[in-house]
Amino acid sequence: MPDAALEAVGITAGYVPDLPILLDVSLRAEAGSVTVIIGPNGAGKSTLIKAIAGLVPVSRGTVALRGQDITGLRPHHMARHGIAYVPQTDNIFRSLTVGQNLDLALRRAGSAGPDRLARLLDRFPALADKRGDKAGALSGGQRQFLAVAMALATAPQLILMDEPSAGLAPKAAQEVLEFARDLTEQGVTILLVEQNVNQALRLADHCYILAEGRNQVDGPAEALLGDPIVAEIYLGGKRLRAGA
Ligand SMILES: Nc1ncnc2c1ncn2[C@@H]1O[C@H](COP(=O)(O)OP(=O)(O)O)[C@@H](O)[C@H]1O
Ligand SMILES: [Mg+2]
Known part of the structure:
Protein backbone atom coordinates (compact mmCIF):
# COMPACT_ATOMS: atom_id res chain seq x y z
CA MET A 1 0.00 0.00 0.00
CA PRO A 2 1.42 3.46 -0.80
CA ASP A 3 2.03 5.87 2.05
CA ALA A 4 -1.16 7.55 3.24
CA ALA A 5 -1.39 11.33 3.36
CA LEU A 6 -1.79 10.82 7.09
CA GLU A 7 -1.39 7.73 9.17
CA ALA A 8 -1.78 7.58 12.94
CA VAL A 9 -0.90 4.26 14.54
CA GLY A 10 -1.65 3.22 18.11
CA ILE A 11 -2.05 6.73 19.49
CA THR A 12 -2.27 7.03 23.26
CA ALA A 13 -2.59 10.64 24.29
CA GLY A 14 -4.10 12.91 26.91
CA TYR A 15 -3.86 16.24 28.63
CA VAL A 16 -2.37 15.00 31.89
CA PRO A 17 0.47 12.44 32.20
CA ASP A 18 -0.85 8.96 33.06
CA LEU A 19 -4.45 9.95 32.30
CA PRO A 20 -4.83 8.95 28.68
CA ILE A 21 -7.93 10.09 26.84
CA LEU A 22 -7.09 8.23 23.63
CA LEU A 23 -6.15 4.58 23.86
CA ASP A 24 -4.39 2.89 20.97
CA VAL A 25 -6.24 4.88 18.29
CA SER A 26 -5.30 4.36 14.65
CA LEU A 27 -6.46 6.21 11.59
CA ARG A 28 -5.47 6.54 7.95
CA ALA A 29 -6.41 9.30 5.52
CA GLU A 30 -5.70 8.84 1.83
CA ALA A 31 -4.41 11.75 -0.22
CA GLY A 32 -7.16 13.84 -1.77
CA SER A 33 -9.90 12.22 0.30
CA VAL A 34 -12.31 13.37 2.99
CA THR A 35 -12.12 11.34 6.19
CA VAL A 36 -14.63 12.01 8.92
CA ILE A 37 -14.39 11.16 12.62
CA ILE A 38 -17.72 10.78 14.41
CA GLY A 39 -18.74 9.56 17.83
CA PRO A 40 -20.59 10.61 20.96
CA ASN A 41 -19.66 13.64 23.05
CA GLY A 42 -16.48 13.13 24.99
CA ALA A 43 -15.35 10.29 22.70
CA GLY A 44 -11.98 11.98 22.19
CA LYS A 45 -12.55 13.30 18.65
CA SER A 46 -11.15 16.77 19.35
CA THR A 47 -8.32 15.26 21.35
CA LEU A 48 -7.36 13.07 18.39
CA ILE A 49 -7.30 16.03 16.00
CA LYS A 50 -5.22 17.99 18.51
CA ALA A 51 -2.83 15.09 19.06
CA ILE A 52 -2.26 14.92 15.29
CA ALA A 53 -1.77 18.71 15.20
CA GLY A 54 0.84 18.56 17.98
CA LEU A 55 -1.38 20.31 20.52
CA VAL A 56 -1.82 17.36 22.88
CA PRO A 57 1.18 15.21 23.91
CA VAL A 58 1.28 11.72 22.40
CA SER A 59 2.65 9.19 24.89
CA ARG A 60 2.54 6.16 22.58
CA GLY A 61 2.11 5.61 18.89
CA THR A 62 3.13 7.52 15.78
CA VAL A 63 1.74 10.09 13.41
CA ALA A 64 3.17 10.01 9.89
CA LEU A 65 2.63 12.33 6.97
CA ARG A 66 3.24 10.63 3.63
CA GLY A 67 5.42 8.15 5.50
CA GLN A 68 7.39 10.80 7.41
CA ASP A 69 7.18 10.61 11.20
CA ILE A 70 5.87 13.89 12.61
CA THR A 71 4.83 12.64 16.06
CA GLY A 72 5.08 15.35 18.69
CA LEU A 73 6.23 18.14 16.37
CA ARG A 74 5.39 21.56 17.77
CA PRO A 75 2.26 23.08 16.25
CA HIS A 76 4.16 25.85 14.46
CA HIS A 77 6.30 23.25 12.70
CA MET A 78 3.18 21.47 11.49
CA ALA A 79 2.44 24.29 9.04
CA ARG A 80 5.84 23.76 7.42
CA HIS A 81 4.90 20.14 6.91
CA GLY A 82 1.71 21.20 5.16
CA PRO A 156 -1.69 23.11 3.32
CA GLN A 157 -1.81 19.57 1.99
CA LEU A 158 -3.76 18.32 4.99
CA ILE A 159 -6.48 20.27 6.76
CA LEU A 160 -7.74 19.16 10.17
CA MET A 161 -11.18 20.61 10.92
CA ASP A 162 -12.97 20.25 14.23
CA GLU A 163 -16.74 20.39 13.70
CA PRO A 164 -16.68 23.06 10.99
CA SER A 165 -20.47 23.02 10.73
CA ALA A 166 -21.23 23.22 14.47
CA GLY A 167 -23.90 25.77 15.28
CA LEU A 168 -24.61 26.59 11.64
CA ALA A 169 -27.99 26.53 9.92
CA PRO A 170 -28.35 23.46 7.68
CA LYS A 171 -27.71 25.39 4.45
CA ALA A 172 -24.55 27.06 5.79
CA ALA A 173 -23.41 23.74 7.24
CA GLN A 174 -23.81 22.10 3.84
CA GLU A 175 -21.90 24.93 2.13
CA VAL A 176 -18.95 24.63 4.50
CA LEU A 177 -18.82 20.85 4.10
CA GLU A 178 -19.09 21.08 0.33
CA PHE A 179 -16.28 23.62 0.25
CA ALA A 180 -14.12 21.17 2.19
CA ARG A 181 -15.07 18.42 -0.24
CA ASP A 182 -14.16 20.62 -3.22
CA LEU A 183 -10.71 21.30 -1.79
CA THR A 184 -9.86 17.65 -2.37
CA GLU A 185 -10.09 18.26 -6.11
CA GLN A 186 -6.84 20.19 -5.74
CA GLY A 187 -5.28 17.22 -3.97
CA VAL A 188 -5.82 18.52 -0.44
CA THR A 189 -6.59 15.87 2.17
CA ILE A 190 -9.35 16.65 4.67
CA LEU A 191 -9.75 15.11 8.11
CA LEU A 192 -12.76 16.44 9.93
CA VAL A 193 -14.82 15.85 13.03
CA GLU A 194 -18.56 16.16 12.54
CA GLN A 195 -21.70 15.92 14.63
CA ASN A 196 -23.97 16.15 11.57
CA VAL A 197 -23.50 12.44 11.04
CA ASN A 198 -25.67 11.81 7.99
CA GLN A 199 -24.53 14.96 6.24
CA ALA A 200 -20.91 14.04 6.89
CA LEU A 201 -21.34 10.43 5.78
CA ARG A 202 -22.88 11.56 2.51
CA LEU A 203 -19.91 13.75 1.79
CA ALA A 204 -16.93 11.81 3.16
CA ASP A 205 -15.00 8.97 1.61
CA HIS A 206 -14.09 7.17 4.80
CA CYS A 207 -15.39 7.30 8.36
CA TYR A 208 -13.98 6.43 11.76
CA ILE A 209 -16.24 6.05 14.77
CA LEU A 210 -14.66 6.72 18.15
CA ALA A 211 -16.18 6.10 21.57
CA GLU A 212 -14.53 6.28 24.96
CA GLY A 213 -11.19 7.15 23.45
CA ARG A 214 -10.99 4.06 21.27
CA ASN A 215 -11.55 3.06 17.68
CA GLN A 216 -14.92 1.36 17.34
CA VAL A 217 -15.73 0.94 13.69
CA ASP A 218 -14.40 2.33 10.46
CA GLY A 219 -15.31 1.88 6.86
CA PRO A 220 -16.35 3.57 3.65
CA ALA A 221 -18.69 6.42 4.57
CA GLU A 222 -21.24 5.23 2.04
CA ALA A 223 -21.41 1.82 3.68
CA LEU A 224 -21.92 3.30 7.17
CA LEU A 225 -24.72 5.57 6.03
CA GLY A 226 -27.83 3.90 7.36
CA ASP A 227 -25.90 1.15 9.14
CA PRO A 228 -27.55 0.62 12.57
CA ILE A 229 -24.11 0.27 14.17
CA VAL A 230 -23.72 4.07 13.97
CA ALA A 231 -26.80 4.77 16.09
CA GLU A 232 -25.95 1.91 18.43
CA ILE A 233 -22.55 3.37 19.21
CA TYR A 234 -24.06 6.83 19.68
CA LEU A 235 -26.65 5.50 22.09
CA GLY A 236 -24.02 3.49 23.94
CA GLY A 237 -26.05 0.33 23.39
CA LYS A 238 -23.20 -1.46 21.75
CA ARG A 239 -19.47 -1.08 21.91
CA LEU A 240 -16.89 -2.98 20.07
CA ARG A 241 -13.55 -3.20 21.78
CA ALA A 242 -10.60 -3.15 19.44
CA GLY A 243 -9.40 -6.72 19.21
CA ALA A 244 -12.37 -8.07 21.14
N1 LIG B 1 -8.17 20.60 28.02
C1 LIG B 1 -8.55 19.45 28.59
N2 LIG B 1 -7.99 19.04 29.76
C2 LIG B 1 -8.36 17.87 30.33
N3 LIG B 1 -9.29 17.03 29.82
C3 LIG B 1 -9.87 17.39 28.68
C4 LIG B 1 -9.54 18.61 27.99
N4 LIG B 1 -10.29 18.68 26.86
C5 LIG B 1 -11.05 17.57 26.85
N5 LIG B 1 -10.81 16.79 27.92
C6 LIG B 1 -11.43 15.50 28.22
O1 LIG B 1 -11.10 14.58 27.19
C7 LIG B 1 -12.22 13.73 26.90
C8 LIG B 1 -12.47 13.78 25.41
O2 LIG B 1 -12.82 15.11 25.05
P1 LIG B 1 -12.89 15.57 23.55
O3 LIG B 1 -11.71 15.10 22.81
O4 LIG B 1 -13.14 17.04 23.58
O5 LIG B 1 -14.19 14.80 23.05
P2 LIG B 1 -15.11 15.03 21.77
O6 LIG B 1 -14.45 16.04 20.89
O7 LIG B 1 -15.24 13.68 21.15
O8 LIG B 1 -16.44 15.50 22.30
C9 LIG B 1 -13.37 14.22 27.75
O9 LIG B 1 -13.48 13.38 28.87
C10 LIG B 1 -12.94 15.60 28.17
O10 LIG B 1 -13.46 15.92 29.43
MG1 LIG C 1 -15.00 17.90 20.21
Whole structure:
Protein backbone atom coordinates (compact mmCIF):
# COMPACT_ATOMS: atom_id res chain seq x y z
CA MET A 1 0.00 0.00 0.00
CA PRO A 2 1.42 3.46 -0.80
CA ASP A 3 2.03 5.87 2.05
CA ALA A 4 -1.16 7.55 3.24
CA ALA A 5 -1.39 11.33 3.36
CA LEU A 6 -1.79 10.82 7.09
CA GLU A 7 -1.39 7.73 9.17
CA ALA A 8 -1.78 7.58 12.94
CA VAL A 9 -0.90 4.26 14.54
CA GLY A 10 -1.65 3.22 18.11
CA ILE A 11 -2.05 6.73 19.49
CA THR A 12 -2.27 7.03 23.26
CA ALA A 13 -2.59 10.64 24.29
CA GLY A 14 -4.10 12.91 26.91
CA TYR A 15 -3.86 16.24 28.63
CA VAL A 16 -2.37 15.00 31.89
CA PRO A 17 0.47 12.44 32.20
CA ASP A 18 -0.85 8.96 33.06
CA LEU A 19 -4.45 9.95 32.30
CA PRO A 20 -4.83 8.95 28.68
CA ILE A 21 -7.93 10.09 26.84
CA LEU A 22 -7.09 8.23 23.63
CA LEU A 23 -6.15 4.58 23.86
CA ASP A 24 -4.39 2.89 20.97
CA VAL A 25 -6.24 4.88 18.29
CA SER A 26 -5.30 4.36 14.65
CA LEU A 27 -6.46 6.21 11.59
CA ARG A 28 -5.47 6.54 7.95
CA ALA A 29 -6.41 9.30 5.52
CA GLU A 30 -5.70 8.84 1.83
CA ALA A 31 -4.41 11.75 -0.22
CA GLY A 32 -7.16 13.84 -1.77
CA SER A 33 -9.90 12.22 0.30
CA VAL A 34 -12.31 13.37 2.99
CA THR A 35 -12.12 11.34 6.19
CA VAL A 36 -14.63 12.01 8.92
CA ILE A 37 -14.39 11.16 12.62
CA ILE A 38 -17.72 10.78 14.41
CA GLY A 39 -18.74 9.56 17.83
CA PRO A 40 -20.59 10.61 20.96
CA ASN A 41 -19.66 13.64 23.05
CA GLY A 42 -16.48 13.13 24.99
CA ALA A 43 -15.35 10.29 22.70
CA GLY A 44 -11.98 11.98 22.19
CA LYS A 45 -12.55 13.30 18.65
CA SER A 46 -11.15 16.77 19.35
CA THR A 47 -8.32 15.26 21.35
CA LEU A 48 -7.36 13.07 18.39
CA ILE A 49 -7.30 16.03 16.00
CA LYS A 50 -5.22 17.99 18.51
CA ALA A 51 -2.83 15.09 19.06
CA ILE A 52 -2.26 14.92 15.29
CA ALA A 53 -1.77 18.71 15.20
CA GLY A 54 0.84 18.56 17.98
CA LEU A 55 -1.38 20.31 20.52
CA VAL A 56 -1.82 17.36 22.88
CA PRO A 57 1.18 15.21 23.91
CA VAL A 58 1.28 11.72 22.40
CA SER A 59 2.65 9.19 24.89
CA ARG A 60 2.54 6.16 22.58
CA GLY A 61 2.11 5.61 18.89
CA THR A 62 3.13 7.52 15.78
CA VAL A 63 1.74 10.09 13.41
CA ALA A 64 3.17 10.01 9.89
CA LEU A 65 2.63 12.33 6.97
CA ARG A 66 3.24 10.63 3.63
CA GLY A 67 5.42 8.15 5.50
CA GLN A 68 7.39 10.80 7.41
CA ASP A 69 7.18 10.61 11.20
CA ILE A 70 5.87 13.89 12.61
CA THR A 71 4.83 12.64 16.06
CA GLY A 72 5.08 15.35 18.69
CA LEU A 73 6.23 18.14 16.37
CA ARG A 74 5.39 21.56 17.77
CA PRO A 75 2.26 23.08 16.25
CA HIS A 76 4.16 25.85 14.46
CA HIS A 77 6.30 23.25 12.70
CA MET A 78 3.18 21.47 11.49
CA ALA A 79 2.44 24.29 9.04
CA ARG A 80 5.84 23.76 7.42
CA HIS A 81 4.90 20.14 6.91
CA GLY A 82 1.71 21.20 5.16
CA ILE A 83 -0.76 20.70 8.00
CA ALA A 84 -3.39 23.27 8.93
CA TYR A 85 -5.71 22.97 11.92
CA VAL A 86 -9.06 24.75 12.12
CA PRO A 87 -10.23 24.66 15.75
CA GLN A 88 -13.92 24.38 16.54
CA THR A 89 -14.09 27.72 18.35
CA ASP A 90 -12.00 30.87 18.61
CA ASN A 91 -10.64 30.28 15.13
CA ILE A 92 -10.76 33.93 13.99
CA PHE A 93 -10.05 37.34 15.54
CA ARG A 94 -13.48 38.92 15.93
CA SER A 95 -12.26 42.45 16.58
CA LEU A 96 -10.16 42.53 13.41
CA THR A 97 -11.59 42.96 9.94
CA VAL A 98 -11.86 40.10 7.47
CA GLY A 99 -8.92 41.54 5.54
CA GLN A 100 -6.80 41.91 8.68
CA ASN A 101 -7.52 38.32 9.71
CA LEU A 102 -6.40 37.06 6.33
CA ASP A 103 -3.38 39.35 6.25
CA LEU A 104 -2.35 38.01 9.65
CA ALA A 105 -2.71 34.42 8.47
CA LEU A 106 -0.63 35.18 5.36
CA ARG A 107 2.07 36.91 7.43
CA ARG A 108 2.27 33.90 9.72
CA ALA A 109 2.64 31.74 6.64
CA GLY A 110 5.46 34.04 5.48
CA SER A 111 3.59 34.97 2.33
CA ALA A 112 1.92 38.31 2.98
CA GLY A 113 1.25 40.72 0.17
CA PRO A 114 -1.63 42.25 -1.74
CA ASP A 115 -1.41 39.61 -4.49
CA ARG A 116 -1.69 36.74 -2.08
CA LEU A 117 -4.56 38.40 -0.24
CA ALA A 118 -6.41 39.05 -3.49
CA ARG A 119 -5.90 35.46 -4.62
CA LEU A 120 -7.18 34.14 -1.31
CA LEU A 121 -10.22 36.40 -1.47
CA ASP A 122 -10.92 35.27 -5.04
CA ARG A 123 -11.82 31.88 -3.62
CA PHE A 124 -14.27 33.38 -1.12
CA PRO A 125 -16.51 35.90 -2.89
CA ALA A 126 -18.76 36.35 0.17
CA LEU A 127 -15.70 37.34 2.23
CA ALA A 128 -14.32 39.60 -0.49
CA ASP A 129 -17.48 41.69 -0.25
CA LYS A 130 -16.93 42.02 3.50
CA ARG A 131 -13.18 42.44 3.67
CA GLY A 132 -13.51 45.73 5.58
CA ASP A 133 -16.07 44.39 8.07
CA LYS A 134 -15.18 43.20 11.55
CA ALA A 135 -15.00 39.41 11.60
CA GLY A 136 -17.25 39.40 14.66
CA ALA A 137 -20.04 40.90 12.56
CA LEU A 138 -20.06 38.02 10.06
CA SER A 139 -22.71 35.30 10.02
CA GLY A 140 -21.75 31.96 11.56
CA GLY A 141 -21.21 30.44 8.13
CA GLN A 142 -19.06 33.33 6.94
CA ARG A 143 -16.96 33.11 10.11
CA GLN A 144 -16.35 29.45 9.43
CA PHE A 145 -15.36 30.27 5.83
CA LEU A 146 -12.97 32.91 7.17
CA ALA A 147 -11.38 30.31 9.46
CA VAL A 148 -10.97 27.99 6.47
CA ALA A 149 -9.56 30.82 4.35
CA MET A 150 -7.00 31.53 7.10
CA ALA A 151 -6.04 27.87 7.13
CA LEU A 152 -5.51 27.98 3.36
CA ALA A 153 -2.99 30.83 3.78
CA THR A 154 -0.28 28.24 4.43
CA ALA A 155 -1.23 26.29 1.26
CA PRO A 156 -1.69 23.11 3.32
CA GLN A 157 -1.81 19.57 1.99
CA LEU A 158 -3.76 18.32 4.99
CA ILE A 159 -6.48 20.27 6.76
CA LEU A 160 -7.74 19.16 10.17
CA MET A 161 -11.18 20.61 10.92
CA ASP A 162 -12.97 20.25 14.23
CA GLU A 163 -16.74 20.39 13.70
CA PRO A 164 -16.68 23.06 10.99
CA SER A 165 -20.47 23.02 10.73
CA ALA A 166 -21.23 23.22 14.47
CA GLY A 167 -23.90 25.77 15.28
CA LEU A 168 -24.61 26.59 11.64
CA ALA A 169 -27.99 26.53 9.92
CA PRO A 170 -28.35 23.46 7.68
CA LYS A 171 -27.71 25.39 4.45
CA ALA A 172 -24.55 27.06 5.79
CA ALA A 173 -23.41 23.74 7.24
CA GLN A 174 -23.81 22.10 3.84
CA GLU A 175 -21.90 24.93 2.13
CA VAL A 176 -18.95 24.63 4.50
CA LEU A 177 -18.82 20.85 4.10
CA GLU A 178 -19.09 21.08 0.33
CA PHE A 179 -16.28 23.62 0.25
CA ALA A 180 -14.12 21.17 2.19
CA ARG A 181 -15.07 18.42 -0.24
CA ASP A 182 -14.16 20.62 -3.22
CA LEU A 183 -10.71 21.30 -1.79
CA THR A 184 -9.86 17.65 -2.37
CA GLU A 185 -10.09 18.26 -6.11
CA GLN A 186 -6.84 20.19 -5.74
CA GLY A 187 -5.28 17.22 -3.97
CA VAL A 188 -5.82 18.52 -0.44
CA THR A 189 -6.59 15.87 2.17
CA ILE A 190 -9.35 16.65 4.67
CA LEU A 191 -9.75 15.11 8.11
CA LEU A 192 -12.76 16.44 9.93
CA VAL A 193 -14.82 15.85 13.03
CA GLU A 194 -18.56 16.16 12.54
CA GLN A 195 -21.70 15.92 14.63
CA ASN A 196 -23.97 16.15 11.57
CA VAL A 197 -23.50 12.44 11.04
CA ASN A 198 -25.67 11.81 7.99
CA GLN A 199 -24.53 14.96 6.24
CA ALA A 200 -20.91 14.04 6.89
CA LEU A 201 -21.34 10.43 5.78
CA ARG A 202 -22.88 11.56 2.51
CA LEU A 203 -19.91 13.75 1.79
CA ALA A 204 -16.93 11.81 3.16
CA ASP A 205 -15.00 8.97 1.61
CA HIS A 206 -14.09 7.17 4.80
CA CYS A 207 -15.39 7.30 8.36
CA TYR A 208 -13.98 6.43 11.76
CA ILE A 209 -16.24 6.05 14.77
CA LEU A 210 -14.66 6.72 18.15
CA ALA A 211 -16.18 6.10 21.57
CA GLU A 212 -14.53 6.28 24.96
CA GLY A 213 -11.19 7.15 23.45
CA ARG A 214 -10.99 4.06 21.27
CA ASN A 215 -11.55 3.06 17.68
CA GLN A 216 -14.92 1.36 17.34
CA VAL A 217 -15.73 0.94 13.69
CA ASP A 218 -14.40 2.33 10.46
CA GLY A 219 -15.31 1.88 6.86
CA PRO A 220 -16.35 3.57 3.65
CA ALA A 221 -18.69 6.42 4.57
CA GLU A 222 -21.24 5.23 2.04
CA ALA A 223 -21.41 1.82 3.68
CA LEU A 224 -21.92 3.30 7.17
CA LEU A 225 -24.72 5.57 6.03
CA GLY A 226 -27.83 3.90 7.36
CA ASP A 227 -25.90 1.15 9.14
CA PRO A 228 -27.55 0.62 12.57
CA ILE A 229 -24.11 0.27 14.17
CA VAL A 230 -23.72 4.07 13.97
CA ALA A 231 -26.80 4.77 16.09
CA GLU A 232 -25.95 1.91 18.43
CA ILE A 233 -22.55 3.37 19.21
CA TYR A 234 -24.06 6.83 19.68
CA LEU A 235 -26.65 5.50 22.09
CA GLY A 236 -24.02 3.49 23.94
CA GLY A 237 -26.05 0.33 23.39
CA LYS A 238 -23.20 -1.46 21.75
CA ARG A 239 -19.47 -1.08 21.91
CA LEU A 240 -16.89 -2.98 20.07
CA ARG A 241 -13.55 -3.20 21.78
CA ALA A 242 -10.60 -3.15 19.44
CA GLY A 243 -9.40 -6.72 19.21
CA ALA A 244 -12.37 -8.07 21.14
N1 LIG B 1 -8.17 20.60 28.02
C1 LIG B 1 -8.55 19.45 28.59
N2 LIG B 1 -7.99 19.04 29.76
C2 LIG B 1 -8.36 17.87 30.33
N3 LIG B 1 -9.29 17.03 29.82
C3 LIG B 1 -9.87 17.39 28.68
C4 LIG B 1 -9.54 18.61 27.99
N4 LIG B 1 -10.29 18.68 26.86
C5 LIG B 1 -11.05 17.57 26.85
N5 LIG B 1 -10.81 16.79 27.92
C6 LIG B 1 -11.43 15.50 28.22
O1 LIG B 1 -11.10 14.58 27.19
C7 LIG B 1 -12.22 13.73 26.90
C8 LIG B 1 -12.47 13.78 25.41
O2 LIG B 1 -12.82 15.11 25.05
P1 LIG B 1 -12.89 15.57 23.55
O3 LIG B 1 -11.71 15.10 22.81
O4 LIG B 1 -13.14 17.04 23.58
O5 LIG B 1 -14.19 14.80 23.05
P2 LIG B 1 -15.11 15.03 21.77
O6 LIG B 1 -14.45 16.04 20.89
O7 LIG B 1 -15.24 13.68 21.15
O8 LIG B 1 -16.44 15.50 22.30
C9 LIG B 1 -13.37 14.22 27.75
O9 LIG B 1 -13.48 13.38 28.87
C10 LIG B 1 -12.94 15.60 28.17
O10 LIG B 1 -13.46 15.92 29.43
MG1 LIG C 1 -15.00 17.90 20.21
